[in-house]
Amino acid sequence: MAEAQDYTYVGTRPVRPDGIEKVTGKANYGADESRPGLIHGVVVRSTHAHALIEDIDVSEALALDGVYSVVTAADFPARDKISPARKRMFENIIAGHKVVYHGQPLAAVAASSVALAQKAADLVKVTYKALPVVLDMRDAMAPDASVLHDDMFTQGLPETPDKPSNVVQKTAIRKGDIDEGFAEADIVIEREFVTPMVHQGYIEPHACTADVNTDGHTTLWCSSQGHFGIRDMAALSLGMDAGDIRVVPQEIGGGFGGKTVVYLEPLAIKLSAKAGRPVKMVMPRDEVFRATGPASGTINTVKIGAKKDGTIVAAYANLLYEAGAFPGSPLGAGAMCIFAPYDIPNILIEGTEVVVNKPRVAAYRAPGAPQSMFAGESVLDELAQTLDMDPIDLRLKNAATKGTHAAYGPRFKDIGLVECLQAAKAHPNYQRALEKNQGRGVAVGFWFNAGNNSSAEVHVAESGMIQIVEGSPDIGGSRAAMALMAAETMQVPYDRIRVRIGDTDSTGFCNTTGGSRTTFATGMAVINACEDVVVQLKERAAITWGIDADQVDWRDGQAFPKPGVNTEAEPLTLAKLARSFPKTGGPISARASLNAQGPGPSFAVNFCDVEVDRETGSTQVLSFTAIQDAGRAIHPDYVEGQMQGGAAQGIGWALNEEYLFDENGILENPGFLDYRIPVASDLPMIDTQIIEVHNDTHPYGVRGVGETPIIAPLAAVGNAVSRALGIRMSDLPLSPPKVLAIIDGQ
Amino acid sequence: MAEAQDYTYVGTRPVRPDGIEKVTGKANYGADESRPGLIHGVVVRSTHAHALIEDIDVSEALALDGVYSVVTAADFPARDKISPARKRMFENIIAGHKVVYHGQPLAAVAASSVALAQKAADLVKVTYKALPVVLDMRDAMAPDASVLHDDMFTQGLPETPDKPSNVVQKTAIRKGDIDEGFAEADIVIEREFVTPMVHQGYIEPHACTADVNTDGHTTLWCSSQGHFGIRDMAALSLGMDAGDIRVVPQEIGGGFGGKTVVYLEPLAIKLSAKAGRPVKMVMPRDEVFRATGPASGTINTVKIGAKKDGTIVAAYANLLYEAGAFPGSPLGAGAMCIFAPYDIPNILIEGTEVVVNKPRVAAYRAPGAPQSMFAGESVLDELAQTLDMDPIDLRLKNAATKGTHAAYGPRFKDIGLVECLQAAKAHPNYQRALEKNQGRGVAVGFWFNAGNNSSAEVHVAESGMIQIVEGSPDIGGSRAAMALMAAETMQVPYDRIRVRIGDTDSTGFCNTTGGSRTTFATGMAVINACEDVVVQLKERAAITWGIDADQVDWRDGQAFPKPGVNTEAEPLTLAKLARSFPKTGGPISARASLNAQGPGPSFAVNFCDVEVDRETGSTQVLSFTAIQDAGRAIHPDYVEGQMQGGAAQGIGWALNEEYLFDENGILENPGFLDYRIPVASDLPMIDTQIIEVHNDTHPYGVRGVGETPIIAPLAAVGNAVSRALGIRMSDLPLSPPKVLAIIDGQ
16 A cells, blocks of 8 residues: 555545534534424423333323424334344333432423423323332342342353343453463562443533324434444334434534433434424433443453563453343443453453443443553552563563454454554653653553445546535544545546535435444445545546546546557546536446445543642643554544543543432532533643554555543553552543542541 | 336436425425515515506615515616627516506515515515516507617518617528418318417425525525526526525425526525525415416417328418517527427418517416417318228328428427327227217327436435435426436435435536436436446456456346356345445445437327317317327336326317406406316316327437427317317417307307
8 A cells, every 4th residue: 555645635634524514513413403384392300210111191281372292202113123232222212110320201291382392291190109229239249239120130151040130241252361371470460440331421412303204104313433333223122124214414513322222212203203294302401321331341450470581471350240220231332341451471351231220321432441441551550660660661561562362352463552552652752751740641442343235436527526425424524534545546626526414215224323433434435435436437438538548547537548549638637527527327326335344443542631629629621632543544633632622621520520310329420510520621631642553454554543442541540640649540520529538538 | 128018217207305305395486585684675566557657765664663674676687798689678577667567567566574575575665667568479560669678679581670669579481382282182272270378386485584694695496497597597686696696405396397486596696695684475366377488379380281191282371470579589499399399391380579568478388389289280180081991090101200301490209190190099088989069179289398408416325325416406206217217226225315405506407407408318327427336336346356447247126246256255235335435436426417319209199089068168178189109218217297288288278278368458357267278177087198208319219298298288178179160279268258259249
């Protein structure tokens, strides 16, 4: 493949196509669709965190003037035809016989205004029989614990147990012999770490508008990370054919994994079908916190054994992940990632997933990895301290390289960890002298990345404008990335390319944007389709000149006869060729689809300097440096943006964010005043450095970059605070009261 | 090709996909789009039919509170960069230095309400210098006539004349030697015919909403017969790149050729750009009549010479077509069609196009042909009377057949005129005995049909639903036709197919729907893309079974191993194959585009029985029989619907419709109360009979069917009235006062 300097468009930083619409407020987000005759839906939510539902009486609500429709679980008979595991997924959309967390939907009401719908919702009478609330994972695992799901039996045991349990599954990843490994160690460090349930904190709440035709054909406008996924989940929950739901993607105001799930959409569709009108639903902020999918809280124990020279010989982890009220924790990914950056001969990672009476978790950016790697990277830091090694040197000594066999399965191809570590060590920020109460923390992040299914179409307008249609929402600048890859492939200027996100009826299937797959996989579909456009353009030039297509060169966005062929012919620009399409065979379009393989893992090295105020327990982040292998940064601004955004979220997770429940399982901080995400004044400028170690499976070398950035910050901040205080921190968030208590408790 | 009985889906009559939306009122038409911040635009129109514009003062309008923007011709500098011929097209959008018809746009105003915008429009002060108004074509051709366009010189003369003229062009079509032909004739009949300017009478007025982004990127919602054409014309008038305008097609409430032109769209775009808000414009009905494109009024002289046995030896026509205020009459098509149904050795067709101070004409269903063929078919009827021949027999004697060399150029392949004539003669309606004051008229219609550029994409959803995207608006049931052809090609049930009309950014280029091209050309693109889907499905089945793709059969919508291959394999349904797409290579999509050749001309034979009330001059249509060669009727309901709709419009044209101008060129009947189109009680049930003579250039034999139906009714009705009264009618419409005057004048 070509080196970076060979690219004309890839690696440049043009204005994103959707930038002006978004900055001026013209862009349409989830709540921005309207329709003639629109009515408004609100959700009736459980006031108990664990209870049997004895009765739901909607008669008073329905009798209210201006109320058009009410739905309960009885309106979703399709759920009774699917497996218990899938059915549980739909209990999270609307509860049947019991509720398992506070805020779980029980009914939904549609009325002529939001206020009226809320009034009607308040008239829905629910009779509960309260059950004991289980909030702590270790309590939930106790033999006498109140069981959330009578039909759920622990998976992953040698034999299926004979009684239900709150333990969803047990897992293990093994490499080498863990006991022999520890036996070889000169030094062993073991520690338990706790991370809280946190929310992604996207600014845009969940919102959708559904419009159901008399024949059942349905249009759904919503913002999501994947409108095909929304379509398929909504169809499944409603017993509809996916092809009868058209999902029109709206712009997304943040998702970070949390907008991969349906909450309101099936309710809005059913309310619309019953009302015969379009129905809009928008979650209030407190419902976003109470009843969408946060990240798992975890309790993780890590034990690492090393030789005196720093060679790690054994690594053990016991990971305990809470799923919330229904299975679905990212335990698996947490286990895959924890020791993946290192070439360790003996590894054992044991995992347990547990349900508790909290909202069901959803993906949150590199789901599962920040929690496990906080534990792993903290123990490594302690090991470096114990060995009096530079923490980067310790990691360099053990770093995975090409050929390393990762415990979770693959043997790595070209990867960029060593390059990132070397860049970190050489970085000016790493040379700064630390003052009193200051500490520097280093951590590595790792994400395996995903490929999956993508499609794209390309049309050449009569003016020669290139029109790309694809089905991956633009979450982090993907329109710009697609346009740059198209520009590079066709050697057509970036500003001659338009990118549209097609609805589910109008473009080929694309999996949900997640796993940092879109620039990689949808990008490959775009590149393949553009390559076909070039083939067709050369054929048209050949027709024009009366020569063979293989006698045509394509460069600088123009067709040339090859040297020695028809030397008098003037080059044909794209615009000229486009004007002659009717004469040379009709319009030019192209398409491609694939299940993309080989996404290329991404490594990051983060380090940060903090200063802890011993009077207040408050931590100030003085500097934060994020270094990451992007394979190839198609649009470096948006790679840096991902790195900066991940760092900001990771710092929030490390220092302040946490779900606070009372003993009844009621969330006490369901709003941004009490749930404290970092604001601009909390953060320094996040310094970034992109490393580019080509990923051979992608034409331009892309690796996914969206998830890795959030992984290392938890441990980088934790290690920095630990070093500033001289006390090993193990319980997030490192909020002022907690840090102060630790200082005072010394 | 397969015979009719071999088809599973083609030729059946399922419910159209858009039927329920349209019947229940859910479908969105041109005026139905709304946007946050929407404002409303109205047009300031000329109060003179011919005048110089000395000044336009918009200051008072702009000063009105709630007015956001005003535009005049000065806001369209792009018009100065194009040729005079094209510039004239844009004078029809907004006038520059002079107005040439009453109602011509001079300015447009956008304000917070329609009422306020109208108030502001009334405040725009225009100073005119009146010029003589020319309404009659022969007056316009006089040497001293007031000339509409100083820079327009007659085309088609041996030498370009040295002074401007209202004569746009002179044309001629020649075959054989016309003088020798007439010399051979035993009988010659010559007569002049007049047809009035008429309007298409679509129920939905022109309407659009434009939303211009700060960077100029524009979205336009409108109904039209071709959103790509709207895009390109709007871009040209605004000096924009077509790729910067996205036109989202709305459902169309009738177009019939009249919605192939831009009127409001450039104004709405410019108003939106200046206002920074979305702008909606909807024409009031009187503006539709005054200032959109009606059909040309004509004065046509036809002279036919025949042998005593009815053999036609010479045919001459002199066609005079009014263009309205700007060039663009369908004279050419009128000339092509007039004698095309007959194998005549000597033909001369001379044509003249003239501008007058009336609205510029636009296409109206088979543009130009109803007028010329009214003349031709009337003279043929008179010839049959004179020769005492059955009018069908006269036509059978001279009918064009395979191999006939049409005067306008082609040598016909398989055509269905003889079959239509024979069917007419055998039809029970043709046997009915006529009573007093009743007459039966026969006429032939001919349209050459168009092919042109079309594209289509097909996506296979995960559920196996087939999703077709194409860029031709659904005017007469084309979604149903596309779905049926797709069903046939893939052998997938019709109800498993969805068809979407893509916007201009989201699907490949399709020419405007006109010339009866869509079922033929876009249909071929759909068929080609579906054939590619089947190829891919067979490949996926082969991967699943571990055999070669050429060992797979596709039938009944399923893959089978060929006899003798892997005989134990279960057939793979589309749904099963779709579920396995991720394992077999990713999603399946396909696309095709083409410039379709060989559309296949379409012939019709119409006959009708009328009774004329000699007291009132009123004509009642007792029965009307439309017989037409459809090549292959994909969905017979919609072919019959075209035939019935064309007949209804043709009957209205024959009997009642006409533009009535006062001496100042002001239209006196700009509304459906005074411009009388037929209502249900005016018409009998139109009887139809579809003839199917396969068109070999289309996989299912399709010929275009939308335009031919309107051609023969004018002459069929005219001939029937002539025979009922025993007086040759030559001046349309045959309205009661005119007929009464003729009766009284005998």
